[in-house]
Amino acid sequence: MAFLIDGKKISAQIKDEVKETAAKLKQKGVEPALAVIQVGADPASSVYVRNKKKACEYTGIRSVSYELPEETTEAELLDLIARLNADTSVHGILVQLPVPDQINEKKVIEAISPEKDVDGFHPMSVGALVTGEDGFMPCTPAGIIQLLKRSNIDIDGRRCVVVGRSNIVGKPMAILLLRENGTVTICHSHTKDLKEICKEADILVAAIGKPKFFNHEYIKEGAAIIDVGIHRLGGKKLCGDVDRDDVMDIAGAITPVPGGVGPMTVAMLMVNCVEAAQKQTGVKAAE
Numbered sequence: 001m002a003f004l005i006d007g008k009k010i011s012a013q014i015k016d017e018v019k020e021t022a023a024k025l026k027q028k029g030v031e032p033a034l035a036v037i038q039v040g041a042d043p044a045s046s047v048y049v050r051n052k053k054k055a056c057e058y059t060g061i062r063s064v065s066y067e068l069p070e071e072t073t074e075a076e077l078l079d080l081i082a083r084l085n086a087d088t089s090v091h092g093i094l095v096q097l098p099v100p101d102q103i104n105e106k107k108v109i110e111a112i113s114p115e116k117d118v119d120g121f122h123p124m125s126v127g128a129l130v131t132g133e134d135g136f137m138p139c140t141p142a143g144i145i146q147l148l149k150r151s152n153i154d155i156d157g158r159r160c161v162v163v164g165r166s167n168i169v170g171k172p173m174a175i176l177l178l179r180e181n182g183t184v185t186i187c188h189s190h191t192k193d194l195k196e197i198c199k200e201a202d203i204l205v206a207a208i209g210k211p212k213f214f215n216h217e218y219i220k221e222g223a224a225i226i227d228v229g230i231h232r233l234g235g236k237k238l239c240g241d242v243d244r245d246d247v248m249d250i251a252g253a254i255t256p257v258p259g260g261v262g263p264m265t266v267a268m269l270m271v272n273c274v275e276a277a278q279k280q281t282g283v284k285a286a287e
């Protein structure tokens, strides 16, 4: 029977660590602050924004909220980002994606100063990730690395298969596993023999956005399964990309949905915020 990797518990530990760091920084005169910008009122985005603000409140990070109307122009949003880039009391800037059609998402991502890019989406952050330099890591894949490490699941030298190659999950996930010395294969919708490749994985990351796609035929005995997908089935019930009931007897460990990867994304955003505050002010909580 697979061991359930408790993302709720691990994310709570991480948020408590952040809380301690933020308190130490405050004692030294630095109040970490995150600007959260939402354009329009997409219900899913509103839930994500609310969770991020709640996490800020819990950890002692000041959140500055900008709720802009749906018809906000690209120039208006870029102007706000420029003002926040210049504001030394704000250390992180987050624009909740997606943005409405009249706004070019790429321009928005590139407008955020890399020093304040706590989502880790700026090309400078992506470059740093690939070359192994210092930079902000995208929150979902960084959270998955923490889930594995804090559950004592070895990455070094093991076969890792990432299914999905998006810029926010699949690609950075593969790079982070590589940085941890995993032997990494990336699969996508053109991959042939997907089942056979997945069956070789000691660590399988499922991030394709298809409910219950991965069943026991894709799983190696004892493998660690990271289920990134999140889907709302009939009613309120959530499920992932993995058919959990079908793989439980084969897998060695698995992240549940909900309560696995999801809570980690917000926790890692908080980590990036206190890191941003320390880098920008030169004040270190630990010294």
Ligand code: NDP
Residues within 6 Å of the ligand: 140, 163, 164, 165, 166, 167, 168, 169, 170, 187, 188, 189, 190, 191, 194, 207, 208, 209, 210, 228, 229, 230, 231, 261, 262, 263, 265
């Ligand atoms: P995208 O839709 O951007 O990417 C999906 C990827 O899966 C693509 O690379 C696509 O391949 C690949 N894919 C789709 N179908 C198949 C298939 N049948 N076989 C193999 N590969 C396939 O999704 P995201 O990466 O943004 O998100 C993936 C899932 O993770 C979603 O369910 C999303 O809701 C969830 N998510 C959860 C987060 C969390 O915090 N828990 C955070 C972010 C996302 P190709 O490139 O060839 O089209």
